[in-house]
Amino acid sequence: MIQGILIFKFILNQTETGEFVPEFRPIKLVFNNQKFTEANYSELIVQNDIFGIFYQHTTGIVADKGVFSNFYSGRLKETSFQIMSYFRQETDGSQYITIAIFELDDELEIFLEIIKNMAESLNTIFETLVKINELQQISLLDKMISKFENEIKLAIFQIDRLSELDKIQKAAMIFHSKERLKILELLREKPISKKELKNELEKIKENPNVDVLLDPFLELNLIKRDWIKGKRDKQTGIIKNQGEYLFLTKDIFFVRIPNIELLNHLKEINHELYPKYEQKVVDFFSKYDPNTQSIEETKYLASILLNPDVYDFFVLMRSKYYPLDKIPNIFSEFADTEMILNDLKESNVITEIKDKSNRSWIFLLTDIKPLIFFPEYLLLKVREAYKNENKDERLSYEIAKKALDLLEVAYPEKVEF
Numbered sequence: 001m002i003q004g005i006l007i008f009k010f011i012l013n014q015t016e017t018g019e020f021v022p023e024f025r026p027i028k029l030v031f032n033n034q035k036f037t038e039a040n041y042s043e044l045i046v047q048n049d050i051f052g053i054f055y056q057h058t059t060g061i062v063a064d065k066g067v068f069s070n071f072y073s074g075r076l077k078e079t080s081f082q083i084m085s086y087f088r089q090e091t092d093g094s095q096y097i098t099i100a101i102f103e104l105d106d107e108l109e110i111f112l113e114i115i116k117n118m119a120e121s122l123n124t125i126f127e128t129l130v131k132i133n134e135l136q137q138i139s140l141l142d143k144m145i146s147k148f149e150n151e152i153k154l155a156i157f158q159i160d161r162l163s164e165l166d167k168i169q170k171a172a173m174i175f176h177s178k179e180r181l182k183i184l185e186l187l188r189e190k191p192i193s194k195k196e197l198k199n200e201l202e203k204i205k206e207n208p209n210v211d212v213l214l215d216p217f218l219e220l221n222l223i224k225r226d227w228i229k230g231k232r233d234k235q236t237g238i239i240k241n242q243g244e245y246l247f248l249t250k251d252i253f254f255v256r257i258p259n260i261e262l263l264n265h266l267k268e269i270n271h272e273l274y275p276k277y278e279q280k281v282v283d284f285f286s287k288y289d290p291n292t293q294s295i296e297e298t299k300y301l302a303s304i305l306l307n308p309d310v311y312d313f314f315v316l317m318r319s320k321y322y323p324l325d326k327i328p329n330i331f332s333e334f335a336d337t338e339m340i341l342n343d344l345k346e347s348n349v350i351t352e353i354k355d356k357s358n359r360s361w362i363f364l365l366t367d368i369k370p371l372i373f374f375p376e377y378l379l380l381k382v383r384e385a386y387k388n389e390n391k392d393e394r395l396s397y398e399i400a401k402k403a404l405d406l407l408e409v410a411y412p413e414k415v416e417f
Contacts, residue, residue, distance in 0.1 A: 043079065
C-alpha cells in the first residue's frame, strides 16, 4: 500500500553568522494512509533519509549504465518503508524532490510508469513556479499548490488500482520485470539455490527482495521450493550444495489468441459485420506466430494487463462490441480514452470496422492469454547438468533427483485462470 507522495524544496538557509543550515521545506504532502499527517510525516520519512535521497540524486550515483537518471528507488534507513523518488532542478537553481513512500513488500517495478507520468506533469508546474517567482505573482502560488495536489492524487489513485491484481495480472508481472524475467531465464536452464539466485539478481538491481520477486511464480504454482541437505566433502569437511533451492515445474508464455467466443456469437446472430470481423481476425493470425514473438512484444502484452484502465476495457471487449461513438464510460476520470483506443488499435489489440451506414464499430481483434505448460525440455537439461564435466557447474545427485521428482509430480497439475 502506498503511504503517500511528498514534495519538498531544498532550501540552503544562511544564518547571521554566515553558516548554512540546509532544509527540505514541504511544498505539498498528500497521504494515502490516514495515520499520517503534515504534523507527523517524520514517522514516514526523517530528514536524514531525505538528505540521503538528495545525495543519491545530486552526486550522479543514480544511473543506469552510466546514464544519469532523475529517478531513484530504495529502502529508507530510519523507518520501515521503501521509496521511489524524482529529482528536479529548475533554471533558477531551485531543486525539488518528490518522494512516493511504500510498504516494504510493495512491488515498485509495476508503479514506475505511473511515477514517470506524474513527474512529466509535475515538470510543467515546477516551470510555472519559476515564472511566478520571477514575476513575483505570489497570488498564483495557491493555484500551483492545488495542481500539485491533483497530480499526486491521480498517481495515488492509479497505484491503488494497480495494487489489487487478479491471477492473469499476476502472470503479467513476470514479463514486466527485468528481475523476474531473469529468474525465469535461469530456472529454464536448471534448478538454482536461493543464494545463487540473489547473487545473479544483484547484477541487475541492488538489494533485490527475492521473496517478493518470487511471489507470482509461487502463486501460479510455476516453481517449487525445497531444502537440500547437501553433502560433506571428505577432504575439506565443508558441506556443499546445502540450502533452499528453486525448481521450475511449469513454464509460461504470453500469447495472442482469436476471440472465439465473440466470433461465434456474431455468427450465431448473423451480425452484418461478422464477415468483415472474421476476415480481419484471419488476416492477423495467418501472419502471427507466437514462437517468433519478441520479448518486447511479450512485455507490451503484459503492460496492457497491468494498466488498470486499459485492462478494464480489455476485459469488457472480450464479450462486447460497441459503436465508436458509444464506447462505455468505464475509464477513470483521469484516463485519456482517445489515447488508449489509438494505442490499442495501432498494436492490433482492437480493430475498427464500419457498417453499411459508415458507422464505426470497435471489436477486440486479439485476446491475450498466458499459456502454462509442462517444461519437458528440463528433463534433458537436468540430466546434462548432472553429467557436466565442469565440477563447479555440475548438479549434485540430490538436486538432480529432486528436480526430476518434482517434475513428475507436477506433470498432471493444471493452472486455471
